[in-house]
Amino acid sequence: MPSDRSDIDRRLRTWRIVMLCSMGLLIGALYYFQIIHGDSYIKLATGNRLRFVRFAPSRGNIYDRNGAPLATNIRTFDIMGYPLDLEKEQLVSKTSEILNKHGIPLTSEEIKNTVKRQYWAPYRVVRVVSNLTLTQMVDLIADPEFPPQLFPVPVWRRTYPSGALTANVTGYVAEISEDELKSKREGDYVGGDLIGKAGIEFSYESLLRGMPGEESIEVDARGRRVQEIDFKSPVKGKDIYLTLDLGAQRLSADLMKENRGSVVVLDVETGAVLVLYTAPSYDNNPLAWGVSAREWKSLLKDPERPMLDRSIAGVYPPASTFKPLVALSALEEGAITPKTTYFCGGSFQLGGRAFRCWKRGGHGTIGLKEALSQSCDVYFYQTGIKVGIDRLTRWGQKLGVGNLTGIDIPGELSGNRAGREWKEKVVKEVWYQGDTVNYSIGQGFLLMTPIQIARMYAVFANGGNLITPHLYRGEMVPPQKLNLSKNHIKTIHEGLVNVIKRGTGWRAGTFGVTVAGKTGTAQNAHGPDHALFAGYAPADKPRYVAVAVIEAGEHGSSAAAPIVGEVLAYLVGHDSLK
The missing domain is CATH 3.90.1310.10 (Penicillin-binding protein 2a (Domain 2))
Structure with a gap:
């Protein structure tokens, strides 16, 4: 009897071991198929169905x-x-x-x-x-x-x-x-x-x-x-x-010919962008269909920089197109009046340095409106010194200098408003009065984009409102009222009208529409001077403001002014046909 009992116990132990081994194998198999290779089998099953x-x-x-x-x-x-x-x-x-x-x-x-x-x-x-x-x-x-x-x-x-x-x-x-x-x-x-x-x-x-x-x-x-x-x-x-006018854009391209630069046109009241042309440009069709890495690299490294949108990311000294802002800040701050005159003998002496006017023989005794029309540097040297750099930069900021305009495409640069704090931080030097002299004619450390210049001139054209440029017709940011003196705006406007009637920008007024504006010739460290012109039309009831910048164009009066005049005449003329 004991031997039978012992035999049964031995058999039960054997069965327990067999059962445990079987369960271990089953668990191992489940782990192998469901955990280790589960994704593979799911993929196969799904792939078949x-x-x-x-x-x-x-x-x-x-x-x-x-x-x-x-x-x-x-x-x-x-x-x-x-x-x-x-x-x-x-x-x-x-x-x-x-x-x-x-x-x-x-x-x-x-x-x-x-x-x-x-x-x-x-x-x-x-x-x-x-x-x-x-x-x-x-x-x-x-x-x-x-x-x-x-x-x-x-x-x-x-x-x-x-x-x-x-x-x-x-x-x-x-x-x-x-x-x-x-x-x-x-x-x-x-x-x-x-x-x-x-x-x-x-x-x-x-x-x-x-x-x-x-x-x-x-x-x-x-x-x-x-x-x-x-x-x-x-x-x-x-x-x-979009607000863009393809006809005006094409005309701008034709007028720019083989030059580098840009043309910008805005509605002075709404900020709608009618022209945003940059040259040279690139054909975007191959990029949408796919280019090789070599072709993409070649485009990025092209020395002509065709992918740089010079209208919103090209930064230039505004040169004499900045003078109306200097005049406005001086009037608003009470530093001068519309009747203030200065004598221009061809240069302005500051310390041991002579700052020359573009007209070697000078302009003689000259008032504000005539100084704008003849672009007298000496008048604005003295006006800028009287206002001071701190007030100049404050007014520049108010009119959008050194700020993004807010246009609704990426890639815009803010330029450089410069000033005392900027120079101490970046250049590690104090601000000198000679810096203010250069600043007062839009040179030195000051840099602006063409669309910033256009926005600034829209303030003179619309009576004192700062607009936000936009391309999408369904978007518009209400203009910002700057609360400027209407009389001061009128004085600047009359000076800009005289620039075309009997001053440096007369070529802009030869296309059958009245224009108010200002020429500019900006120093270029890399070659011939840049040519600029900013203006708006019709002069008596402004609708559009336009800016042309031609890199190495040398003279704003001869290179840039006719482009702005013809583009403005095209847009105003087409408005009359509607």
Whole structure:
């Protein structure tokens, strides 16, 4: 009996060990299949059952103020595939061979990189080849060797009819980067999507983009379609209209010819931008369709700097176009009156240094309005000294000098208002009266962008309101009232009218419209002087303010003034036809 009991206990122990081992094996297997290789099997299962095709929306069109298209879409085709299929080396090599056979030079490595860049989930479609014409697409899929795992999808591609003429305004779209993907979590973006990179395309991405669509289908183990599970149509982006006048923009380009520089035109009351031309420029069409790293690098390193928007990011000494602000600050501060005169003998002596007037023989005894019309440097040397740099910079800030204008495209620079504190901080020197003398004629450390100068002149044109430039017709920031003396504004205005009637800017008034404005010739450390002109028209009831800056143009009176005069005449003339 004891031996039987012992035998039973031994058998039970054996069964316990067997059971424990079996459970251990089962747990190990579950861990192996569900934890270690769970993702692989889920991927295989999903890959055999579900497929998702994402349809990019058609972006909203961009038009100028008259309805001329600046950015539109055309239909092209992409060849798509699924990462699950494209992970197979044999398919990648075969795809590369068939593409090369049909004149599309893509290596296996390039295809792998393309898939990797867009990879989000193994069952979501990725783009293998972009921007095929209908002929190319038909030629490819008609080839018997074309992989059945790949398929064409019609897509919309961005095109810019005016190209380089408005590239700085419209900007361009390109494939979203990894950094942008991380920062756009709320925007339903995935790898391979196109996104606004500059200009209006960037600023109004949320309006222009639209909503992507998607189709989910069930397939069998061989990837053949079984049934559609869900379909959501893409929603086109919103069309937007700009304040830009394409005709005036084109005229500005024609008048600038081969020169470097910019032309800016604003509505003096609303800040609407009618011209924002920069030269040289770049064709944004290739950027929207894709350029190589070498081509992109070459564009960035071009010594002519075509991607620099000189209208909002080119910084120049404003030269004599700054004199009306000096005059206004002196009048507002009581440093001079409209009847104050100074004697100009051709130079102004300060300490042991003589600061010369542009007119060697001098202007004689001269008053404020005549000093503006004849651009007498000596008058403004003495006026600036009387006002002082602290008050000059304070008034400069009030009229937007050294501040961003707030225009609704990226890339604007603020220039440099300079002044006592700035010089001590940056140059590590105290401010001298000689610095104030240079400052008073718009030279020295002072730097402004063309759009800042235009904004400043709009204050003289509209009676004392500071406007905010804008390109989108649906956006407008109310002007800021500066509470300036109407009499002082009138005095400046009359002086600017005389610049055209009998002064240095007479060429601006030869196009059939009355103009008020000021010439400027800015010193250039890298070559001939820059030419500037700022003015507005019609002089009796100002509607538009314009600025032209020509790098190395030498003389504002002969190089820049006629451009501003003709562009203003074009816009005023077209207003009368409406």
